Amino acid sequence: MFTIATWNINSVRLRSGLVTRLMSEEAPDILCLQECKSPVDLIPAELFHALGYHWMVARGQKGYNGVAIISKLPITDAGDRDYAGLGHARHVAARLENGVTVHNFYVPAGADIPDRDLNPKFGQKLDFLTEMRDAFHADAPSRAILVGDLNIAPREDDVWNHKALLKVVSHTPIEVEHLAAAQDAGRWVDVTRRDIPDGRLYSWWSYRARDWDAADKGRRLDHIWASPDIASAAHGSRILRPVRGWEQPSDHVPVLARFDL
Template identity: 55%
Template structure:
């Protein structure tokens, strides 16, 4: 009988601030693996009691003070994978790769937090945007070296909504960072190296799909001006293993919510 593996990804926007919300998410969605981004927590202050609270015995993390940071919790033993990278020469804790030993063989999960890129989509005027494009191009080039990669999953806040219906208005957001043509082209090239879109596997490309709603909206739910910034990709050998997905939209309305919502994908391995 196939074993199911439930992988959750969430930009938590501070792991210490939202420990209670994380427990609520885990209780509601029952994941086997939790990948967090923007933990905003240096390693020496990471809440080491949290794995027990979540019912997960294993945790790996890379963090720094005040911003960025990634973490992975797992019910299954795991180890840091050698393919964990510091991209474009910056040690800014934006990537953690882990390897799980599963009945069908090892599975590697890449947890990414891609730079947001600031507000101005111009590399000369905005160094943050240049950094973002360099980061995505470097990731694309890295995975292009392994086009036949198997038994791998890539998740995280990739900070780009690549498709027309990944944003509330394609035309109005073409000059807005996260949906500019240069960004969407780069992300598509990265995905095309060896990955299959695990969310669009379930939701056709002509349907709206969001995972993020801005804090700036007075009533985020009524305005519904969302974007799909959070992604789950699987290698092509795992396409047939995808069994279900869930986007916990209600979490955006919780007290002290992150502006991103948890995303879950289930695989039958």
């Protein structure tokens, strides 16, 4: 059995203390971080190593993007893909000794205008998702876990107000359709919603809210999926809402699941 966590940390160096706190308090066996905003050689791996996280597979760039898989369990580098040809560090994969491959994604946010003609970043987001779909069609995932900040809240109860957000990037129908197409192509199982099927569920709250907790205008942007051959081994999903209240927090919180494999 192992526990996997995914967390958009919004700068791994600035928030290394929050990472080590999570490692100490929750001790996930595998921690996948997004938006590390650091070259790989400047990620403070020695802090994590001291807590038993002896393995890391990462892709980084200065000041932007960046993904890392940090593990107590032995992992090997399983490569990466430059989805949509953006030249960004937005995907990395690692393989466990039992043959399970973990994919860590940071899907582009898409900026503020949900129109690819007026906003090229929105088009890049849709193209990224389309290439994910095509990749899963071409090579059906098996013994695989996909985690990350997918920057889309797909269900009506994954946002604080469905109608109010239909024209807001992260919940527009075209984004939801593109994400569903990628999920369907790989027959991925949304582990979090399989475990917690009912009720509003969020993993992100904006920095703009004066009191994020009272306003509670959240969205579920962070996800854990499993390929159908191992989905039944997943259970115990949690979203660590209190982490949003830690000092100098990320605007995202960790999402966790356990796998009996």
